[in-house]
Amino acid sequence: MAKxxxxxxxxxxxxxxxVEIRLTEYFKENNLKIGxxxxxxxxFAEALGVSRTVIREALLRLRTIGMxxxxxxxxxxxxxxxxxxxxxKVLESNLLGDKTLKDIFELRLILEMGMADLLFARKTEKxxxxxxxxxxxxxxxxxxxxxxxxxxxxxFHGKLYQISNNSTLQRFQDLxxxxxxxxxxxxxxDASKFRYSGxxxxxxxxxxxxxxxxTPESFRVAMRQHLEPHFERVLTxxxx
Amino acid sequence: MAKxxxxxxxxxxxxxxxVEIRLTEYFKENNLKIGxxxxxxxxFAEALGVSRTVIREALLRLRTIGMxxxxxxxxxxxxxxxxxxxxxKVLESNLLGDKTLKDIFELRLILEMGMADLLFARKTEKxxxxxxxxxxxxxxxxxxxxxxxxxxxxxFHGKLYQISNNSTLQRFQDLxxxxxxxxxxxxxxDASKFRYSGxxxxxxxxxxxxxxxxTPESFRVAMRQHLEPHFERVLTxxxx
DNA sequence: ATTTGTATTATGTATGACATAATGATAATA
DNA sequence: TATTATCATTATGTCATACATAATACAAAT
Numbered sequence: 001m002a003k004x005x006x007x008x009x010x011x012x013x014x015x016x017x018x019v020e021i022r023l024t025e026y027f028k029e030n031n032l033k034i035g036x037x038x039x040x041x042x043x044f045a046e047a048l049g050v051s052r053t054v055i056r057e058a059l060l061r062l063r064t065i066g067m068x069x070x071x072x073x074x075x076x077x078x079x080x081x082x083x084x085x086x087x088x089k090v091l092e093s094n095l096l097g098d099k100t101l102k103d104i105f106e107l108r109l110i111l112e113m114g115m116a117d118l119l120f121a122r123k124t125e126k127x128x129x130x131x132x133x134x135x136x137x138x139x140x141x142x143x144x145x146x147x148x149x150x151x152x153x154x155x156f157h158g159k160l161y162q163i164s165n166n167s168t169l170q171r172f173q174d175l176x177x178x179x180x181x182x183x184x185x186x187x188x189x190d191a192s193k194f195r196y197s198g199x200x201x202x203x204x205x206x207x208x209x210x211x212x213x214x215t216p217e218s219f220r221v222a223m224r225q226h227l228e229p230h231f232e233r234v235l236t237x238x239x240x
Numbered sequence: 241m242a243k244x245x246x247x248x249x250x251x252x253x254x255x256x257x258x259v260e261i262r263l264t265e266y267f268k269e270n271n272l273k274i275g276x277x278x279x280x281x282x283x284f285a286e287a288l289g290v291s292r293t294v295i296r297e298a299l300l301r302l303r304t305i306g307m308x309x310x311x312x313x314x315x316x317x318x319x320x321x322x323x324x325x326x327x328x329k330v331l332e333s334n335l336l337g338d339k340t341l342k343d344i345f346e347l348r349l350i351l352e353m354g355m356a357d358l359l360f361a362r363k364t365e366k367x368x369x370x371x372x373x374x375x376x377x378x379x380x381x382x383x384x385x386x387x388x389x390x391x392x393x394x395x396f397h398g399k400l401y402q403i404s405n406n407s408t409l410q411r412f413q414d415l416x417x418x419x420x421x422x423x424x425x426x427x428x429x430d431a432s433k434f435r436y437s438g439x440x441x442x443x444x445x446x447x448x449x450x451x452x453x454x455t456p457e458s459f460r461v462a463m464r465q466h467l468e469p470h471f472e473r474v475l476t477x478x479x480x
Numbered sequence: 481a482t483t484t485g486t487a488t489t490a491t492g493t494a495t496g497a498c499a500t501a502a503t504g505a506t507a508a509t510a
Numbered sequence: 511t512a513t514t515a516t517c518a519t520t521a522t523g524t525c526a527t528a529c530a531t532a533a534t535a536c537a538a539a540t
Contacts, residue, residue: 015524024333034335040490051525056491057300064304065326067333072491073533080337081330086305090321093264093307095274097320103408106358110409114354117464118346121475168343169350220460224357235361255493280521291494296522312522313502 019048019058027078036078038068084171091175104179106234109227111169112157116216116223118164127163128212134159135205150181156204202226259288259298267318276318278308324411331415344419346474349467351409352397356456356463358404367403368452374399375445390421396444442466 013021023044032038041059045052059076062068066081090096096104138152154177161173202225210219224231253261263284272278281299285292299316302308306321330336336344378392394417401413442465450459464471 024329028334034337042490053524053526056297057523060297060300061304062329064301065329067330067335070491071533072531073489075490078335080340081333081335083327083330083336083340086326086330087323089264089305090307090323093321094268095307095318095321096323097274100320100323100408103406106406107409110351110354110358112354113357113460114350114352117353117471117475118350164346166343166346168340169347216464217461220353221457224456231357235357282521293493293495297492310522311502312500313520315521 015050015054016057016061019050019054020061022048023058023062032078034078034080038076038078040075083168084175087172087175091179101179101182102234104176108173108176108180109230109234111173112160112227113220113223115160115164115169116219118166119160119211120216120219122165123163123211127159128208131156131159131208131211135208138204152204156207200225255290255294256297256301259290259294260301262288263298263302272318274318274320278316278318280315323408324415327412327415331419341419341422342474344416348413348416348420349470349474351413352400352467353460353463355400355404355409356459358406359400359451360456360459362405363403363451367399368448371396371399371448371451375448378444392444396447440465 027038039047041052041055044055044059048055059068059070063070064086066079066085068076069079070076134152134155138156158173161170164170202222204226207219207222207226210222214222267278279287281292281295284295284299288295299308299310303310304326306319306325308316309319310316374392374395378396398413401410404410442462444466447459447462447466450462454462
């Protein structure tokens with residue numbers, strides 16, 4: 001048989017798909033901004049020559065990603081999509097594959113390593129005080145500082161994200177906490193008896209001191225050592 | 241008037257809201273995994289005692305975030321939600337506020353600074369070769385290396401993300417390119433005549449050399465200098 | 481003037497019907 | 511026999527219509 005050029009279907013888009021595209025085009029064409037009122041369902045239906053059902057389904061998709069909000073009798077308005085919100089349901093669904101979860105775990109390490117410059121540029125006296133409080137509590141409880149304690153881990157690192165003053169980043173981190181925990185518990189080799197290179201362990205207090213007296217560079221070095229067991233596990237068990 | 245205990249509405253959830261929640265609970269309870277078949281619309285409708293319309297709207301929401309897929313006659317199956325996919329429409333909508341866009345721009349800087357360890361752990365000969373090619377092309381074109389050229393910028397840094405071998409990160413980066421461009425063009429003070437501290441400019445070639453001969457630490461220092469104008473602008477113009 | 485009722489409006493929900501694509505069984509054809 | 515055409519079946523996709531509900535404005539009543 002002769003070799004044929006691949007014949008693609010004329011259009012594998014459903015009616016709702018097309019309407020959805022058309023609607024977003026419409027918003028752009030008319031340069032509509034957040035808070036702007038948009039026509040009602042029946043007007044869209046008539047204008048596009050489709051049933052209200054199809055319009056509703058297309059609009060519902062946009063509502064699902066937070067692009068529009070609707071209230072009874074008031075109609076619909078464009079709204080600021082919440083990037084993080086969509087993440088939430090997806091994560092809660094427990095349907096993410098292991099590869100994706102690993103990717104996200106790595107992402108956290110990347111973020112903590114890359115945050116340093118923002119931290120130094122934006123730290124305040126109050127921030128330092130609060131971090132000190134957290135670290136003190138940790139010490140008071142007389143825990144062997146090499147032991148992983150989730151509570152203080154979350155408190156300390158969470159505060160760092162807060163200092164970054166990047167609310168998108170912060171919310172992202174909040175959301176990812178369960179993922180970290182899951183990956184930590186289930187998918188990586190046990191690191192409870194990890195030997196730090198050179199035997200030197202960098203505690204939260206050490207990190208705090210770096211944040212007070214050090215530089216972004218020195219802080220990164222310290223953070224890298226603090227995260228050493230996590231990096232070790234990621235970089236060895238994920239040969240791809 | 242006597243002080244009364246605040247009366248909360250009995251339930252501000254719509255019927256579709258409730259059904260959606262109930263459905264996700266159902267998936268968890270039955271420990272359904274990706275690829276598993278789920279009951280058909282009419283069965284759900286009958287089981288929950290609501291109309292097919294409501295079931296469809298609830299299911300459509302889940303379909304929108306990629307949790308389920310449906311085919312005519314075949315029915316519906318659970319599928320792996322695509323974290324990035326939803327981002328796409330949101331970004332294209334041009335509805336994100338300036339603050340969010342700034343947050344995302346910062347996020348890129350954080351990622352590039354934090355990636356170093358992954359790069360060194362996963363770089364291959366082929367990767368280095370390709371990076372070399374990119375840098376050579378750049379030099380050939382005799383551009384003043386301090387001038388910002390979007391094309392090579394994308395090629396070089398995009399390749400770095402690729403080397404990280406973290407596909408979630410990669411797709412994220414692909415998606416964010418337009419944001420970087422927008423923020424770069426519209427929201428930050430012009431840096432075309434930025435003076436690098438100490439007059440030393442770190443080019444892509446310098447970064448490549450660090451990746452070949454240096455360490456994650458030295459690479460981070462180099463990257464920090466390479467990104468200096470961006471950091472400068474972010475850390476000065478965003479006083480919160 | 482404040483409250484209360486009432487009509488109106490746009491979204492939310494319900495119902496029934498038909499369209500469409502995928503599937504498998506059956507019959508027709510080479 | 512093997513392949514193709516035909517057809518019924520099934521679950522989602524689309525349509526049409528009606529009614530429910532919450533928010534709003536305006537009139538009526540106290």
